[in-house]
Amino acid sequence: MDFNLSAKQINLQSLARVFARENIRPRAKDLDKNPDPSQSWPYDLFEKASKLGLRTLKIPKEFGGQGIDTLTELIVLEELCVGDISFGSSLAHPWREGLILASATTNEQRELFLKPFLEDHNAMTSIGITELHSGSDNATGYDKELKAGSMTEAIYDGSEWVLNGRKIFITAGNVAQFMLVVARTNKKVSWKEGISIFIVPTNTKGYQCIRVMDKLGMRVNPNTEVVFTNCRVPKINLIGELNNGYSILSKYGASSKVKEGVKSLGAARAAYEEALNWCQNRHQGGKKLIEHQSIAHCLARMAGKIEACRSLCWRAGWSIDHDPINAIPLQTIAKIETCEMAAKVAVEALELFGGYGVLKEYPIEKIARDAITMLHTTGGQLALTSSLAEQLNFITKKNE
Ligand SMILES: Cc1cc2nc3c(=O)[nH]c(=O)nc-3n(C[C@H](O)[C@H](O)[C@H](O)COP(=O)(O)OP(=O)(O)OC[C@H]3O[C@@H](n4cnc5c(N)ncnc54)[C@H](O)[C@@H]3O)c2cc1C
Incomplete structure (x- = not known):
């Protein structure tokens, strides 16, 4: 298992990071505030991402995509979700669905459905x-x-x-x-x-x-x-x-659970980065917040938890392509632990903002709401824990 990133992975990571910082993050707060969620879809952002190749990453090269592996998928997704977890999550849909369109279909179906999908930068x-x-x-x-x-x-x-x-x-x-x-x-x-x-x-x-x-x-x-x-x-x-x-979903959606973990990792990083910046600039008791020992410790623990969960997610992602049997429990663990970590880190970050944390005009309350929402995806934490107990053979399969 070698996690030294290749030149291609570093390039894609940096493309996603810059796109998230310059395009997604400045818009995320306003899009979130829209009282009517049916009006929040950022058509222009989506089109821009598509023109950079970020919509068709998982489609095999021979069918017009970039054919990235699971680890690369996770690296890119984390960066997008630092910008906004909702946008990153939405953009990851055409990765999986595009892969199914390209790889589980006949030539005739590809001509009918994949071709127009590839040609239209707005196709979601x-x-x-x-x-x-x-x-x-x-x-x-x-x-x-x-x-x-x-x-x-x-x-x-x-x-x-x-x-x-x-x-x-x-x-x-x-x-x-x-x-x-x-x-x-x-x-x-x-x-x-x-x-x-x-x-x-x-x-x-x-x-x-x-x-x-x-x-x-x-x-x-x-x-x-x-x-x-x-x-x-x-x-x-x-x-x-x-x-x-079921076998199509399992084969082409193999990374679904660990991707939920990595999306949360993006939210945790966004929360941590906002909190770090706040604590480096806000003063109490005549010194910066970060110079108070307990606050420095809190930030250090946050950074450590994020790093630990990234290692877990990357290992689970790598296993999907190289060790599929062990990947099954590993990605369930990665989803459960990373979503839980992100919700905790985001609430800790909120606390570091003091009263400002709960004000809508500051960035952190949105990130905390986003991270908490991730506890409810892909079966939720409790059902996944039950699933993990089965995968580890602690309990027998449901209804068997
Ligand atoms: C942001 C978001 C995006 C989504 N996107 C999609 C999408 O694109 N397509 C799609 O099809 N679905 C999507 N979903 C749906 C999502 O997959 C389900 O909401 C999720 O699987 C939980 O199902 P449920 O809401 O019916 O809860 P329930 O299944 O009713 O679960 C209720 C509670 O019981 C627990 N539970 C259930 N079964 C067990 C068990 N056997 N043992 C222990 N605990 C258990 C659960 O963990 C949960 O806490 C999305 C959901 C969210 C929040």
């Missing part, structure tokens, strides 16, 4: 898994439970697929050009054996985004509720084999 993607009754299910298993997982149904009527159902929490369902919809194509078996993935352009009749959800934090990442009513798509919009959705 989304993935619809979560439903009202099933959130953590999808991150934690329930291998034999027929009532777990997606219930949105796709039925083939002899010429087209007809989708009916409802998805919730879906990032960018309001601004994406298409959604990869996880739908049940066999209800007689568990969701893992009976789901398929469909490409549904968001201008298809029967696709309706009914709301953009108003959240505590990560307000620039638009979470949406979407309804499918007799939403018809051609036969060719089925990706891969019928009922093979």
